[in-house]
Amino acid sequence: xxxxxxxxxxxxxxxxxxxxxxxxxxxxxxxxxxxxxxxxxxxxxxxxxxxxxxxxxxxxxxxxxxxxxxxxxxxxxxxxxxxxxxxxxxxxxxxxxxxxxxxxxxxxxxxxxxxxxxxxxxxxxxxxxxxxxxxxxxxxxxxxxxxxxxxxxxxxxxxxxxxxxxxxxxxxxxxxxxxxxxxxxxxxxxxxxxxxxxxxxxxxxxxxxxxxxxxxxxxxxxxxxxx
Numbered sequence: 731x732x733x734x735x736x737x738x739x740x741x742x743x744x745x746x747x748x749x750x751x752x753x754x755x756x757x758x759x760x761x762x763x764x765x766x767x768x769x770x771x772x773x774x775x776x777x778x779x780x781x782x783x784x785x786x787x788x789x790x791x792x793x794x795x796x797x798x799x800x801x802x803x804x805x806x807x808x809x810x811x812x813x814x815x816x817x818x819x820x821x822x823x824x825x826x827x828x829x830x831x832x833x834x835x836x837x838x839x840x841x842x843x844x845x846x847x848x849x850x851x852x853x854x855x856x857x858x859x860x861x862x863x864x865x866x867x868x869x870x871x872x873x874x875x876x877x878x879x880x881x882x883x884x885x886x887x888x889x890x891x892x893x894x895x896x897x898x899x900x901x902x903x904x905x906x907x908x909x910x911x912x913x914x915x916x917x918x919x920x921x922x923x924x925x926x927x928x929x930x931x932x933x934x935x936x937x938x939x940x941x942x943x944x945x946x947x948x949x950x951x952x953x954x955x956x957x
Contacts, residue, residue: 865950901926
């Protein structure tokens with residue numbers, strides 16, 4: 731006969747409850763960190779794939795151009811290849827936009843957890859460089875805890891980088907289509923440049939609208955005092 735195992739003892743007392751709460755918070759914190767790291771790694775891989783595809787496409791265009799002496803079916807091949815680049819680029823850009831919002835979610839969630847840590851151990855918040863508040867001001871403090879956000883933070887972001895790459899692809903495609911249709915080279919270059927700039931501006935406006943629209947509907951649980 732098998733021996734009966736005693737039932738596990740459940741610790742009692744305020745100290746045990748606080749320890750259990752701290753353990754659960756830490757588990758959630760590590761889960762968020764792991765998910766954030768995986769998401770960032772995935773989007774960086776997508777960007778690398780886009781750049782690799784762009785490099786291979788340019789080499790292919792050069793080789794086909796030499797083989798066809800830039801006549802005959804070369805323009806058709808170049809337009810199709812540029813169209814594929816634009817499609818892949820737009821899909822990558824959408825993923826980068828989504829990841830940016832997901833990353834904001836992770837930041838707000840971890841801000842909430844730090845607030846819970848501070849409730850468990852009053853005084854520990856003085857050791858945090860990042861924020862305990864899950865609102866707009868709190869997210870900015872966590873992202874830019876060494877000072878105010880500068881324009882370089884935006885211009886150097888992955889989203890702006892992908893938008894510039896895609897704007898270049900779109901401009902090249904438009905210019906190629908216009909020249910293929912029989913227009914002059916100068917007209918194609920000017921049209922491509924204008925369309926590329928418009929694409930970049932519209933993309934940034936859409937991204938900004940998504941970001942600021944979030945704060946109009948989001949209700950923080952621990953807003954920054956005085957905000």
